[in-house]
Amino acid sequence: MGVFSHLQIVELGSSVATSYCARLFADFGADVQKVEPPAGDPLRRSAPLTPGRQSAWFSFLNFNKSSIVIDADNPEAVTRLTKLIEGCDVVVDGRKVDSAECPAIDVVTIRQRNPEVIYLEASWFGSEGPYSGFAATDSTVRALAGLIKLVGTVEGPPLHSPDFQTGILAGLWGFIAVASSMVKGGAGRSWSVSIFEATLTLSEYQAFEAFAIGDVMRRIGINRFWPGGPAGIYETKMGWIGITTLTPAQWHALCDMLGLFDLRDDQALVLAEDRLLHLERIERQLKAKLLARTAREWFAEGLKRKIPVIPVPEISDLVRDAEKNTRSAIVPVRLGKEVGLTVGSVQRLTLTPPHRGGKVPAVGEQQGSGIAERPRTRIALASSVCAEVNRPPLQGIRVVDFTMGWAGPLCTRTLADLGADVIKIEAIQYPDWFRGVDRRAAYVDSRMYEKTPRFCILNRGKRGITLDLTRPEGVALAKRLLAGADAVVDNYSVGVLAKLGLDYGVLSKLNPRLVIMSMSAFGTDSIHRACRAYGSTLEQGSGLPTVVGSPGDPPVMSHNAFGDAVGGLNGCAAVLVALMHARNTGQGQFIDLAQIECMMPFTAPWITTYSIDGAQPTKYGNRHPQFVPHGCFRCAGADEWIIITATDGRMWQRLARLIGRHDWSEDELLKSPEARRAIEDVIEASIAAWTLNLGAEQAMSELQASRIAAGVTRLPIDLLKDRHLRSRAFFQHIERPFVGLHPQPSMPIREGGSPCALRKGAPTLGEHNREILLGELGLSEVEIDKLLEEKIIGAEMLSETELAKSPGKVSSI
Known part of the structure; x- marks a missing residue:
């Protein structure tokens, strides 16, 4: 029996955040009923896909759940969904990200009949504030959160990472909210999670550090890491090695290991922030020395000298890593007729461990207890009174x-x-x-x-x-x-x-x-x-x-x-x-x-696809495997950039009209992302010509006014004056x-x-x-x-x- 095996959870809508939140409960035994339209959650079509056309992302987010199909066109749809929610313990609601054709229901009224249900709602930016109506994607949110502008070459463009980082972070926060509600027996709590604000967990401390020492953060090149170094990834005789040297002792040990005695003895290089000013000279010598031995050999040497070094694995290395399989960091998963590997639960409780792998439900497939749509007696939270909102959930711990x-x-x-x-x-x-x-x-x-x-x-x-x-x-x-x-x-x-x-x-x-x-x-x-x-x-x-x-x-x-x-x-x-x-x-x-x-959850889909067909991951740069166009475009002003993407045919048509290409917006063939892929270079050039004449903020305003997903690439310090965060009182003041x-x-x-x-x-x-x-x-x-x-x-x-x-x-x- 899992820790949450007494819980029934209903998952509504389509978002990575709510899918991952519910998946974490399923890991520990909860019966998760995922509500889908007849065509299935749109995430089932998210790349990368396996040879059997199964989404590796969807598989990671949804194994060990059940699927229940509710067709919004069916006259009984609202009744069925209401009955399902009235019998559950937790509702995880992603409809504000994507409704996925979920029937419109009155959650407030339903919760009045089931006052003990815990409710979590996810949205991109929250229900109020200047960005609340923004169209968004994972990359546009990360741009606004200060996580893209500092990555890439000095001249640009800034470089984004693959999806779905924001959803995994917000899913963790959603899980924390719901799970904390149960520790002291408090039922009936209602939570919301902003995916944008959840993403700021990665950049919040950089924002305050930059404010304290002055606005000095700038893009300094691939695999360079403010405020010091060397802290990056470097080529060796065989493979890549990750190195991070922050303290004087680590720097001296690295120089001794590589025989860089002139650098070691240079008093101008003792502190990490001073080395940042001399990275060109340091890395020139460092890179030449590292080519003499393999990553594994340097790793062994670094361990002896207490230097933070690590071989940088390829996806194939992770799949074959015996320790990660033994520790259930990588677990088996069944996707339809295919069997592969994915990333397991990282919450490694030793007495009550999570499930080790599982099966991805087909659309409408029930797994486990199969108690969908059956009202039941509450087990988990019946002994407690409904929570007092003003009482913190962990008070007394x-x-x-x-x-x-x-x-x-x-x-x-x-x-x-x-x-x-x-x-x-x-x-x-x-x-x-x-x-x-x-x-x-x-x-x-x-x-x-x-x-x-x-x-x-x-x-x-x-x-x-x-x-x-x-x-x-x-x-x-x-x-x-x-x-x-x-x-x-x-x-x-x-x-x-x-x-x-x-x-x-x-x-x-x-x-x-x-x-x-x-x-x-x-x-x-x-x-x-x-x-x-x-x-x-x-x-x-x-x-x-x-x-x-x-x-x-x-x-x-x-x-x-x-x-x-x-x-x-x-x-x-x-x-x-x-x-x-x-x-x-x-x-x-x-x-x-x-x-x-x-x-490892951020690499999960590529682990799955490699485990099935041995295919190496495709790198897209600032492009996207599904969305065309998708890129980072220069705006007027020094080092000003914006991420823009079209997530579907209608958004593409609005984008084409906005940049003055009405011929593209009226071309029925270009509604298809595959057709747009064939002229992607031309499309990007036209967008770049349009953005270059506008400031980044103005470009975002015009794009969002046309309901086109766009986000200015911000520096971390910009967050402190972000108008949306201010309107939501995100920054609170404390005396110390x-x-x-x-x-x-x-x-x-x-x-x-x-x-x-x-x-x-x-x-x-x-x-x-x-x-x-x-x-x-x-x-x-x-x-x-x-x-x-x-x-x-x-x-x-x-x-x-x-x-x-x-x-x-x-x-x-």
Whole structure:
């Protein structure tokens, strides 16, 4: 029995976001009834297609669901759909993205008859605001979200990645909203998710960093990564290698490994931001040296030297990867008469694991229990009263947070935003490295570590204490906290908590209800578990870069630490599933989350097609396998660009008329994307001539006025003044010591019209030591003073000199 095997979920409309959200519930046993028109969900026709003409994207999004056909033209359609919803626990509604001919129903009235049903609605931009009526695609939304403009060659055009990144991110957020509603037994909640705002999870911290240091972000070339480097993908004697060097130690180790001693000894290259100014010289020497050995050989050398390096796999390498098959990162799937592979659930709960693969339903096919359209007695939520909207869904849950950087803190920040009491544990010897790694006296004495935007953004809503976990007194206090906690999250290197005496075996005996999640890069049992990794390393090793760009291009990375944010959201989702199980059974469990596996959903369709016919992925550059035209076009002004696409024949005709090609709009043959493909170069040239005379914002306004999907390619800093986000009060202001009143991004999920209120800013170092140690653990003032004197706790980061004198050290934290 799966954690959600008692749930019936109804999925309406057609959107990647709602399909993926429902798929995550199906992974853990929910009976998902997918409502489709007689011709099937339009996503069934999304490329790439298998030899049997099955959509690999649809397969990934929908295996282990049932399909129920409701024909809107049937007089009984509304009655059938109403009956289905009245008997379910959750409605996942994607009709605002694409109605997929779903019958018009009065959801409000239906929910009045079934007040316990949890409702989730997805839309591109939300129900109000300047963009609310915009036509959109995955790429136009990513352009507006600041995720395209920084990728590509310096001269342009900016380079987009294949679909469906926005839908996967929004689907995760939708799952988090619905699952959080169940942890404390609250039924009846109604959520909305903005796909645009969900996508900002990837770019929000870059926006604030750019604002803090000045608007300095510009496109600096393929596989170059602001604010330092080298951090990219490079060719070797055989294969490609991903390298990320941020710290001085990593840079020196890389130079030593490659024999680049002149670069190592150049004091102008010690800091990553300084190396950015000299990348041409650095990469010229770096690339020549890397050609001497294979990617695998360099990887082995990099591991010895603790450099974040990873071979960049082709899709074929992923399919053949024995570890990913063993860990169920890749699972079998049946698509009609074909059998292939796809990406499994990345929420790797060890006691209550997700389904390992499954079958894609044919149109109208029932799977599993086959209880569609049958009203039933509520099992899941009948014992609880309907939720109070003003009460956060996770109020009463306590999480102990051993995380640093981006991925882990994003996971726990989301839990805090949803009402959990999150206690963040740092040490004055080893504070969260997102506070800054500069230990020079000037940095420490001026408390600059309290002012970094990225730390403030990712740790809001938490309480903070300091404990030196390398010493017995610190570990003992941590155990006392954990004895009364519901969950603990860490993203240290594999084995660090075990060295400290805080491993799963110890903690599960201390508190059998405790949910314990490790968020390592590759998994606790991986052969690569000792590999150092950043979010960029995870992207490099995921296979995604090999499907981005044009034919003949090297593998292409995005321009942010993509893997961190994706890992954080998946970690939050996994904790919620485990908390639900603990609520129902009293049993905690261990979650072995491998962040690199969290990136693999973005490569899922190419894994499927390769597993069936061995075909290598087709690279489209800024074009699209279905939509013609689809591209990134220069506008008037310096480095101004816009993504434009025509998703169907009618949109194409409106586009042709707008750019002055009435002959094209009246040509019946050109209604077909296949016919337009034959003259794609000519079409793109005509669009480019039109956009070049307009500013990007004006071009978007004119295109959207004609209901044509278009999005300006924005820089992350542009988000802070985006008129749509301002109109929706997306940025909320919080007061915090050392920073003052400062903006924070909201969650993209809402109950009602306003964003969920943010409770408090990020904790200063050790801010809540006395509140927690004195007030909750019952320590005396004398005991606390002794802990301060011995530097087991504290409120100020130690400088390099002070750290050298401090007892206790676990350098791999």
